[in-house]
Amino acid sequence: MELRIFYDGNCPLCSAEMRQLKARDPNNLIALEDLNASDFSERFSHIDKDYANTILHGETAKGKVLLGLDVTCKAWALTGTRAWIQLLRLPVIKTVADWTYLRFAKHRYRISYLLTGKARCDDNCQIPTKRR
Structure with missing residues (x-):
């Protein structure tokens, strides 16, 4: 394990992203x-x-805590996919991206409802996890 992500399993969009990450994580990193x-x-x-319910939290294998888009960027980098996400850490973009992310996180249930018709998850949002 290179990164542990602490996510809101009640959020349909959050759960969908975690499902996508795990689908692209064959080495279980x-x-x-x-x-x-x-x-x-x-x-x-x-x-x-x-x-952690207000901003995404992650923890590296060495115990360093990451927050927000730093978690997202690290996770996608570990999968070797969606390289464009690393652009969100460029100095010119980072401030705006972080501000936008915090607004999204605050209103994630409302945004989930608008995009999926579901504000909160039921059992269908559960993500199977492999433990080592």
């Missing part, structure tokens, strides 16, 4: 952890669940 798991706080006491 990315581990996914749903913030809504009943034992989340016990297993990851160093992650503030409330804060």
Whole structure:
């Protein structure tokens, strides 16, 4: 595992992106952890669940915590796909991209409803994870 992502499994768009990431992760470099798991706080006491619900959190194999689009960019880089996403970290684009991401994260349920017809996930959004 090179990157552990702490995501909101109740968000249809968030779950869809995690599903896409795992589909492109044949070497199992990315581990996914749903913030809504009943034992989340016990297993990851160093992650503030409330804060992680406002901005995507990730943790590298060396224990470095990443936030927001830094997580997204690292994850897609590990899959070797969607190289264009790295453009979001360029100095000229980064500020606007981060601001836009924070607005998306704040309104993700409303945006999910507009795009998918579903504001929150039911059991169909569960992502099968492989544990090592």
